[in-house]
Ligand SMILES: O=P(O)(O)OC[C@H]1O[C@H](OP(=O)(O)OP(=O)(O)O)[C@H](O)[C@@H]1O
């Protein structure tokens with residue numbers, strides 16, 4: 160699949176699976192509040208992580224999705240965040256965990272945290288599978304991080320380049336020829 164486009168496999172399918180289980184256990188240990196947790200997945204990138212994470216979580220959780228976009232079809236964030244789909248429900252008084260695939264510049268999450276905080280949840284934390292520490296432009300408080308990765312553009316397991324590669328079961332680096340060829 161996608162022959163020649165992937166320069167290297169950064170995180171294997173098994174490594175993702177193990178990490179998802181580990182993160183789910185950590186979250187479960189920390190939330191003994193009684194009452195369902197509310198997971199807010201950020202579309203589309205977080206969709207694979209969100210569904211695996213929810214199934215690995217030993218306690219009940221309700222799933223909500225938001226779609227925001229800052230990247231479009233480019234490999235760097237514009238910093239301008241647009242809501243493409245808002246939550247369907249009020250989150251006031253709920254224990255909310257934002258589920259993200261990646262924190263790159265941090266701009267998306269920084270904006271999202273501000274936006275959700277204003278809706279008065281009982282608590283608000285972030286669980287991200289990936290983070291690029293060297294790319295962060297704004298510091299965001301993140302309680303749960305799967306992997307810190309190098310500052311390279313990655314695809315797979317929900318992450319796209321121009322809407323492709325989300326369906327790869329692992330995370331890999333993209334061969335620069337893919338985004339320099341102008342296709
Ligand atoms: O930390 P940042 O630099 O803001 O980048 C992280 C965000 O960018 C990506 O979303 P994108 O806008 O590409 O939408 P998508 O999830 O639909 O691909 C990714 O899924 C994160 O939500």
Ligand code: HPA
Nearest residue numbers: 263311312313314318319
């Ligand atoms: O490295 C990345 N890959 C795909 N989408 C992204 N959105 C932010 N960073 C990335």
Ligand SMILES: [Mg+2]
Nearest residue numbers: 204230318319
């Ligand atoms: Mg994207």
